[in-house]
Amino acid sequence: MSIRLRLTLWYSGLLAAVLLLFGSIIYALVYHYAYQDVENEILRQTSSLSKKMAVVVVPNSDFTEELNLLLPEEANQLADLQIYVQLYNYENNKVVTSKNLNNFNFEVPATIQEAMENEGWKRMLVDKTPFLVYQFPFTYTIQGTTEQVSGLLQVGSITASEDKLMDRLLFIMVYVSIITIMLAMSVGLFLARKSMRPLVDIINAANGIQSGNDLSVRIEYDGPQDEIGKLIGTVNKMLARTEGFFKELEDAYAAQRRFVSDASHELRTPLTTIRGNTDFLKKLWDPEADGSKQMSDEMRKEITLEAIDDISDEGKRMSRLVNDMLSLARADTGQTIELHPIPLSILVKEVARRAHHLERTAEWSYGDLEVLNGVYVLGNKDYLQQMLFIFIENAFKYTPEGTVTLDAVVYNGQVGLKISDTGIGMDKDEVPYIFDRFYRADESRGVTKGTGLGLSIAKWIIEEHGGSVEVLTKLNEGTTFIIWLPLVLAPPLE
Template identity: 30%
Template structure:
């Protein structure tokens, strides 16, 4: 089933359910009100009858007064279909027929206490005030046989009002007046209410159907726009934008969809940039590997055909050895990066003094820096305690220093180490060419080289992997790395390593 029909159906179900509940509640309320109003009316008649019954003609006997009064009253109430029964102190009928016992003991008990008895429907099995129903007429000579029909086939509503007389010992029952009206007369108002509710329900159904269609069409049209936009994204269009307001959950969904498209577009651009750098990397690696391989192959062929003088052979072997080591270094850097990135590299972290490692980095790269006219300055106290893997810490500092040498001519490279609360800070600062904001954005990504033309020296400068390796190692240590740089001024790379128990958590590398 389509969503628009589901919405229409759900709206109709809710509306019609509410109408039915309200309708049934209204009918029951009107029914109860009709009976209550009828009870009040009948009790009013009974009260007035009890007053008039004892104020007849002064010169007539009591029975003559009653007979005259009841005859007049019957004539007056004829059009209202009311029935009247008069009972004596034993609660047996005296009018219109005398000597009949038509009430149950429970009803008599209430009347003797001076309470009014109400009977909603004398044909209902649930009514308990009247005697059980028997077939045929009730005779005075057979008091065991009683009738709840009271000489009529129609259903009646009754009110029995006790007649009490004050005595020295208290209130005493002297009789009762039982007056009733037809149930169908009471239900006339209820039937009118039912008819009105049915009409209102029919009108409500038609109006709700129209409104449900309008609302459902509006809601589903907004969802349809999202569906069309999703299809466009599927087909590769990442410039899609779904217009929305800030009103409801569908607008929130549209906003999230737009953010997703922007994120996808950004990711797509990054993937393309990554692919471009990968292609550049493959070209660089091919170029770097072709040079030493060509050198090694040429020297081997020269030796094979005795084209190299005897005295030059040791130098040729030494050159081949250096070129072979260069090839091994390129391969090892790539393997090392993959091992670190995949988490296969196991760190052995201990707490130690990093001063010796900083000194080793200075001594190891001093000659390499001198070839470029640079000098390495060590700025650190004699004790710099750190919680890290010693070999990997040295690798990180070597990579950062080599990167500084690569992009610095006739400058100074300063290597620092300092303690702070719950951690250690290392920094490598150079006075080289620096970087702009765009270069800083990608500097830690694999294959990226801020200035490929400056990749002259060994190590990380050839592959563009050195800073990516540093980033992965810092994160595995639970630390942080940041870079500050300004073109033609220099760059500063800072590593923060935390003490045990204070490391940062990363979801991925």
């Protein structure tokens, strides 16, 4: 059973209960006031007649006597009031009635004892005519004797008009209640369907996502911000958040696939070189190989040394690539760098000195680094040196002619380390991707040596130190990287 139908049945049942209670109260009140005047008049006449009844001694033909009960004369004067009177004598089973009762008699209990037990109001049907009768049983003792007479005074009134009124009222209330409940169920089912429509939209959206994996589905709702409105808003936010999560997962999977593809590409080149050189050395030193016999030992040694140098260079290249991949793997697993207060002046000057010995064709210079005196950052010495060497080596690689410089500045609670070059630069559209793994401009892939992982590692190191990096570049004019690190207050280190 659907929620709409259950809601409709619930408030239809509640409405039926309210109508039943309300109708019962109305019916009881109308019943009370409809019969109240009749009952009051009957009770008044009963009280009056009971005080004026007479007992007479009537002689019989067999010279015996019997006691008879007589109604007062005013009993025959109650016709205008629609009051009917009957007096029953249990001693001789004789009945005395008012003239307006004609040949009809009220039903009487069999004995005076039963009459006393049934004293009060009783409804009777006499010749298909409804009566409301009050029964008053009594025992009368003749003064001065021990003789008693038991009788039953019955005073009633026709209630046909009142009964008809109550029947009509009951008929109207029953049919009006039925019609009201049917209308309420129809309107309630319509309103329930309309109010539950947003929930149906939620179900359809969920089914659409389940069947089609379309997380861009949103539930349209322009109603009030009630419970359903808030629920739809929450579901839409949940869908948006889920879509974001799935997009991040897709991006992560795409980056992982790209990482594996690029790593395979980068590893395939040195492996191909190593395998080619080893195959060449086998043929070179194989006595039965063609061309080997024509070479002198000195020539074979020279060629062998060149091949071994190539194998060594490619092995070192593979080692660097694997180390870089391990560093990024540690970053992916959430590994953090242990940080300590470090005097930045000593570290940067050491890097600037050692940069003179790097392989390069460009000139190397650094500005006034005295501004770093007394400057401390919360960091790791080895990782900070690695990060600076990555940017410097990267500048040397892409600056075949020109100058690479290192400068420092302290500003607004941060220290900036600026590595600038006058090399080939890059297009501004490439800047958002240069920190991606294995990303290298198409013009530089295969021309400039490198794995494409250095800047990714450098960015990870900067982020672990709570810093940021700026990139300023122009094609064919050079590139500038500015590494910003937050300053800390720490005692000088000896």
